[in-house]
Amino acid sequence: MALLSDLINLNLSETTEKVIAEYIWVGGSGMDLRSKARTLSGPVSDPAKLPKWNYDGSSTGQAPGEDSEVILYPQAIFKDPFRRGNNILVMCDTYTPAGEPIPTNKRYNAAKIFSHPDVAAEVPWYGIEQEYTLLQKEVKWPIGWPVGGFPGPQGPYYCGIGADKAWGRDIVDAHYKACLYAGINISGINGEVMPGQWEYQVGPSVGISAGDELWVSRYILERITEIAGVVLSFDPKPIQGDWNGAGAHTNYSTKSMRNDGGFEVIKKAIEKLGLRHKEHIAAYGEGNERRLTGRHETADINTFLWGVANRGASIRVGRDTEKAGKGYFEDRRPASNMDPYVVTSMIAETTILWKP
Numbered sequence: 001m002a003l004l005s006d007l008i009n010l011n012l013s014e015t016t017e018k019v020i021a022e023y024i025w026v027g028g029s030g031m032d033l034r035s036k037a038r039t040l041s042g043p044v045s046d047p048a049k050l051p052k053w054n055y056d057g058s059s060t061g062q063a064p065g066e067d068s069e070v071i072l073y074p075q076a077i078f079k080d081p082f083r084r085g086n087n088i089l090v091m092c093d094t095y096t097p098a099g100e101p102i103p104t105n106k107r108y109n110a111a112k113i114f115s116h117p118d119v120a121a122e123v124p125w126y127g128i129e130q131e132y133t134l135l136q137k138e139v140k141w142p143i144g145w146p147v148g149g150f151p152g153p154q155g156p157y158y159c160g161i162g163a164d165k166a167w168g169r170d171i172v173d174a175h176y177k178a179c180l181y182a183g184i185n186i187s188g189i190n191g192e193v194m195p196g197q198w199e200y201q202v203g204p205s206v207g208i209s210a211g212d213e214l215w216v217s218r219y220i221l222e223r224i225t226e227i228a229g230v231v232l233s234f235d236p237k238p239i240q241g242d243w244n245g246a247g248a249h250t251n252y253s254t255k256s257m258r259n260d261g262g263f264e265v266i267k268k269a270i271e272k273l274g275l276r277h278k279e280h281i282a283a284y285g286e287g288n289e290r291r292l293t294g295r296h297e298t299a300d301i302n303t304f305l306w307g308v309a310n311r312g313a314s315i316r317v318g319r320d321t322e323k324a325g326k327g328y329f330e331d332r333r334p335a336s337n338m339d340p341y342v343v344t345s346m347i348a349e350t351t352i353l354w355k356p
Contacts, residue, residue: 013085017042020087022080023053023072024219025094028061030104031234031337033219043086050074050090054097062094062102070102071095076212081178082223089182089219091212107211110345114207116353124348125258125328126210127187127203127251130217131336133238134168134196135231142196142239143167143230154244157195166191171228172198175221182220184213193244193297203251207348211341236335237290245291245298246336252347253328262326269351270306270315270329276350277304277314283342285335292333299332 012018019042024035036055044050057063057070072092080087093107101108113119134143144167145151156165172189179186179200189200202213218234225232237245256265273280281288281301294300299314306315306329308322314333321327334343 011085012087019043019085020080020083021050021090022083022088023074023090023092024216025055025072025092026104026106026215026339028057028104030106030339032060033215033222034060035219044088045077047074047077047090050077053092057094057102062104069097071097071099075107076209076216078182078184078216081181081220084181089216091216106339106341107208110211110341111208113345113349113353119348119352120207122254122256122348122352124207124344124352125204125253126344127201127205127328128210128214128340128344129199129201129247129249129251130214131192131197131199131246131248132221133194133233133235133246134171134198134225135233135238137229137231140231140233142194144196151195153242154193154195157191158193159190165195167196168198168230171221171224171230172200174224175217176200178220178224179217182216184217184220186217192246194239197238197244197246207344208341210344211339214340234337236285236287236337240290242296244296247291247298247332248285248334248336248338248340248343250331250334250343250347251328252331252344252351254352257328258326260326263321263324266317266321266327266329270317272350272354272356273315273331273347274304274306275356276354280331280346280350281333283338283346284333285338287337288333288335291335297332 019040020037021040022035022037027034053072054069056068058065058068063070074090074092076091078089080089094102094105139147160166176189185205187201192199202217205213222232289301292298292301297311304314307313308317309319316330
């Protein structure tokens with residue numbers, strides 16, 4: 001008699017050409033990921049060859065009940081680490097039946113910015129450091145913490161090892177390998193300063209693919225936490241007090257910054273970011289004011305400053321970049337719950353297209 005695990009792990013290619021495509025989209029809150037699956041007649045590797053689909057937008061806070069249909073446009077394909085074989089994950093964006101992007105479709109405007117000839121010519125690279133917190137399911141309190149109590153102060157947990165310092169590593173490693181399997185350019189993981197908090201990095205990714213890869217990596221992570229019976233939080237300050245918040249530091253470079261003389265281009269770009277500080281902060285995630293306090297490796301939310309190797313700055317430039325006279329910089333302001341489509345395209349728009 002087959003066990004449930006045997007059936008879940010059935011290899012479809014032994015009996016059929018058909019594959020399963022899991023369509024993924026961002027829901028009405030701007031942070032909730034939704035997905036549903038459909039059968040395709042055979043393997044597909046080009047999103048343009050996938051059928052559009054629809055869903056009930058009134059149940060995701062994206063459409064009224066009397067006109068509830070929202071259309072999914074497939075945009076990027078990844079291998080499915082859960083079903084494996086030729087099965088795929090499909091990142092989609094969302095439109096009205098008339099073909100207009102709905103208000104929560106942040107990918108549409110980002111794609112317009114990234115397809116602008118001036119932006120495309122600069123080949124913008126992104127590396128996003130996604131921090132997150134794992135919570136106990138019943139009490140919504142970080143894993144490894146005594147219920148209603150606190151662990152010892154911060155210090156031993158960052159990149160720490162051991163049963164009294166690192167909690168959730170099985171989830172973290174499962175996610176790391178699942179992302180690599182899927183074709184996401186995940187480049188590393190580490191334990192964070194607050195216990196129960198972790199980070200992974202996606203990149204370098206070019207243009208719109210940075211947003212697609214980060215959203216699908218979040219989807220994979222939440223599916224893994226679902227299996228593990230743990231709750232995933234992207235709250236930028238999950239625990240008040242003397243605990244680090246959670247961010248999504250965004251590393252960025254353009255072709256001009258990576259070429260000789262690039263440090264001068266970097267300085268001009270940072271100057272432009274400073275002039276639009278308020279607009280960027282407004283778009284960099286909900287609840288970020290609880291995180292950007294000037295403490296715990298952050299700059300105050302109302303202050304813009306940059307520095308070399310300064311983790312208390314809004315923008316940090318690495319020593320290697322300063323020494324080489326070219327390279328990249330890190331925008332430390334985005335919160336862990338930011339929308340990567342918004343943040344990556346806004347950085348490109350401000351530094352390449354915007355004329356002060």
